[in-house]
Structures are given as C-alpha cells and as structure tokens.
Amino acid sequence: MTDLHFTKGHGTGNDFVLFADPDAAVDLSPERIRAIADRRFGVGADGVIRAVRSDAxxxxxxxxxxxxxxxxxxxxHNADGSVAEMCGNGVRVFARYLTEAGLVELAPGGTLSIGTRKGVVDVQRTTNGFSADLGRWALGIAGTGLDSTDGVGDDDLAVRAKNLEGARPGLGIDVGNPHVVVAVATDDELAGLDLTFVPVLDPAPASGANVEFVLPxxxxxxxxxxSITMRVHERxxxxxxxxxxxxxxxxLAVRHWAGPKAPNTWRVGVPGGVLTVRMFPAEDGEHVALAGPADLVFSGDLTV
Known part of the structure; x- marks a missing residue:
C-alpha cells in the first residue's frame, strides 16, 4: 500500500487527480490508477496525472x-489505467498544479515547458487561465491506413453511435493523440446521443480514438x-x-470542412464550459493552441 497526498483539479469539468512523485518512486500500475479514479471507491476522475521529473x-x-x-x-493515465499521449485540459491543470505546489514559478505571461508523451508542450499563463501550444497536427490517424497523404483521411471513417441514425462519416485528426470528428445536424441529435456506449469506428484504429460529435x-x-458545440467519448x-x-x-475539422475562408480562432462549447482554440503559423508548420480555465478544487490523502 502507498500513501499519496493528492490534489483534485479540472479544466471545464474534465477532472483529474494529481500528485507529485519527483523521483518516480510510486508504482503506477493500472490497478492503482483505476482505484484512484473510481468515482465510488476512490477519489474519482477522468484521469490521473503524476508530476515526475523528466529525467527520472x-x-x-x-x-x-x-x-x-x-x-x-x-x-x-486514463481512468481505466491506460496511458494517453496527450491531454489538452490536463496539461493546463498540470501547469496550475505545479505553480500552486511551489514546484515552478510562472508569472502571468510567462511560459512553462512541460514534457509529455507527445513531446514538449509550452504552456503560458493568461489572465483567466492557461494556454497550451499543442504543436503540429495532421489529418488522419495511425492504425487505420488513413493518413494525410493525397487527401486520404478526409471523412473515410464510418462512425456509429447509440441513438444516432445510420453510420456517419468521421474525419481522423491527430493532435498528439488520435481523434475522429463527426458532424451532427441538430441540437436534438447532439443531445440524444447515448455515449455510455462506445462509438464504433470502421476501420477501427489500432489504439482506439477519442470521438467528437460536433454541431456547427x-x-x-x-x-x-x-463557434461550435460538441460532446465527446474519450477512449x-x-x-x-x-x-x-x-x-x-x-x-480543426470544422475549419477543414468550411474551406479556406474559415477563421483560425474558434470558441468550442462543451458540457463543462467554453474553450478557445487558435491555429497559427510556426517555423515547423501550423500549430494549434488551446486556452481555458484550470481549477484546483481540493487536496487530501489517499492510501492505494
């Protein structure tokens, strides 16, 4: 058994359990992750984030x-114990945690470099939260044979979801982790989805994917x-x-569908609030940034 001092945080309702383990001394088995994330027998969260020194x-x-x-x-780590390459809300909450815990100093307007499985993510402190430069993105997702070469990956995935009539085309997008975006036509279609069931993708990505249902x-x-509204099923x-x-x-998907005159700044409504997405040029290609709140709710001690 291990005693953990943890902090609960969230970004627009996407919640996490965070704890510091600088020297990587804690055994993070999938069973322990699931125990921490369990909403009835643990703290409860969509994911668990360990703050560890990169060289450890x-x-x-x-x-x-x-x-x-x-x-x-x-x-x-996701709530089921699996590892995720990236988490856009999580990296902002992680930056807030590091600053509040006194592990780093980050003044308003300052930038913090954070190591992730996607690579280095630069997070900037803003007046109302944090903004994360998530780097380059690409059409398509690995493990499906669909990528951005020759336009392949443009709505070549079929997606079925509970309470959504018929199969819908999905656009694969890689932002460090895999996503499939599906357009819906009405508020009723979006509200009527039953995402307690895992959406079915054809072809199925080898490592799964997050699936977003978006209403322009x-x-x-x-x-x-x-402006768009969305719901999501996260792998x-x-x-x-x-x-x-x-x-x-x-x-990115809606901008792609809308054509070359579409804007590079988007407000995205999710059930937990509003996020801002911005696309901008960089030396190595177009980058995309995510801005929004990052809140710490409470701290405590847990034995797992």
Missing part, C-alpha cells in the same frame, strides 16, 4: 535532453471567430464533460 523516467529522459527547460513530465454554430462565424474514460484535445480536433 525512461520516456522523459530524451525530452529533457532535447529541452533542458522541460524539467517536469506530465505522466498521464448558427451563425458559424461571428466577428471573425468560429479509456467514456463520456467526459470536456476534452481539450477533442475541442482542438473538432475546431
């Missing part, structure tokens, strides 16, 4: 060797900013109140 774990060592500023690594705003664009967690990388994927 094998996956983090190459990252800190490449970028010495990425001292801390976000070791993220009416109007779609106002004052140069796009390893089920339906969540929000998914940061899912909001990014949804905004």
């Amino acid at each position: 774990i094998a996956v983090g060592a190459p990252i800190v060797a490449e970028d010495p500023d990425a001292v801390w690594f976000m070791d993220y 705003g009416d109007p779609l664009v106002q004052d140069g900013v796009g 390893g967690s089920g339906e969540t109140l929000s998914c940061g990388t899912g909001a990014v994927a949804a905004a």
Whole structure:
C-alpha cells in the first residue's frame, strides 16, 4: 500500500487527480490508477496525472535532453489505467498544479515547458487561465491506413453511435493523440446521443480514438471567430464533460470542412464550459493552441 497526498483539479469539468512523485518512486500500475479514479471507491476522475521529473523516467529522459527547460513530465493515465499521449485540459491543470505546489514559478505571461508523451508542450499563463501550444497536427490517424497523404483521411471513417441514425462519416485528426470528428445536424441529435456506449469506428484504429460529435454554430462565424458545440467519448474514460484535445480536433475539422475562408480562432462549447482554440503559423508548420480555465478544487490523502 502507498500513501499519496493528492490534489483534485479540472479544466471545464474534465477532472483529474494529481500528485507529485519527483523521483518516480510510486508504482503506477493500472490497478492503482483505476482505484484512484473510481468515482465510488476512490477519489474519482477522468484521469490521473503524476508530476515526475523528466529525467527520472525512461520516456522523459530524451525530452529533457532535447529541452533542458522541460524539467517536469506530465505522466498521464486514463481512468481505466491506460496511458494517453496527450491531454489538452490536463496539461493546463498540470501547469496550475505545479505553480500552486511551489514546484515552478510562472508569472502571468510567462511560459512553462512541460514534457509529455507527445513531446514538449509550452504552456503560458493568461489572465483567466492557461494556454497550451499543442504543436503540429495532421489529418488522419495511425492504425487505420488513413493518413494525410493525397487527401486520404478526409471523412473515410464510418462512425456509429447509440441513438444516432445510420453510420456517419468521421474525419481522423491527430493532435498528439488520435481523434475522429463527426458532424451532427441538430441540437436534438447532439443531445440524444447515448455515449455510455462506445462509438464504433470502421476501420477501427489500432489504439482506439477519442470521438467528437460536433454541431456547427448558427451563425458559424461571428466577428471573425468560429463557434461550435460538441460532446465527446474519450477512449479509456467514456463520456467526459470536456476534452481539450477533442475541442482542438473538432475546431480543426470544422475549419477543414468550411474551406479556406474559415477563421483560425474558434470558441468550442462543451458540457463543462467554453474553450478557445487558435491555429497559427510556426517555423515547423501550423500549430494549434488551446486556452481555458484550470481549477484546483481540493487536496487530501489517499492510501492505494
């Protein structure tokens, strides 16, 4: 048994249990992750985040060797114990946790480099939360044979979901973790989905995917900013109140569908609040950033 001092946090309702383990001394077995995340017998969360020094774990060592500023690594696990490459809400909450715990200093406007399984993510402190540069993105997802070459990956996935009539085309998008975005036509279609059932993808990605169901705003664009609403089923967690990388994927998908005159800034409504997605040019290609609140709720002690 292990005693953990933890903090509960969330980003627009996407909630996490966070704890510091600088030297990677805690055995994070899938069973322990599931026990912590269990909403009846544990603390309850969509995911568990360990703050560990990048040079203390094998996956983090190459990252800190490449970028010495990425001292801390976000070791993220889904509620079912599986490992995720990236979490857009989680990395913002992680930055808030590091600052509140006194592990880093981050003044408003300052930038913090965080190691993740996706690579280094730069998080900036803003006036009303945090903004994370999630780096480059790509059409398509691995394990389906669908990628961005020659336009393949453009609505080539078929998606079925409980209470959604027929199979719908889905657009695969990789933002460090895999997503499939499906457009719905009405508020009733979006509200009527039963996401206690796992959406069925054909072809099925080898490692699964998060699936976003998105409703374009009416109007779609106002004052140069796009507007969409979405719900999400996250692999390893089920339906969540929000998914940061899912909001990014949804905004990228709708911009792709809308054509070259579509804006590069989007407001994404999720059941837990509103996130902002921004696409911008960088030296290595187009990047995408996610901004929104990051809240810490309470701390406590747990034996697992």
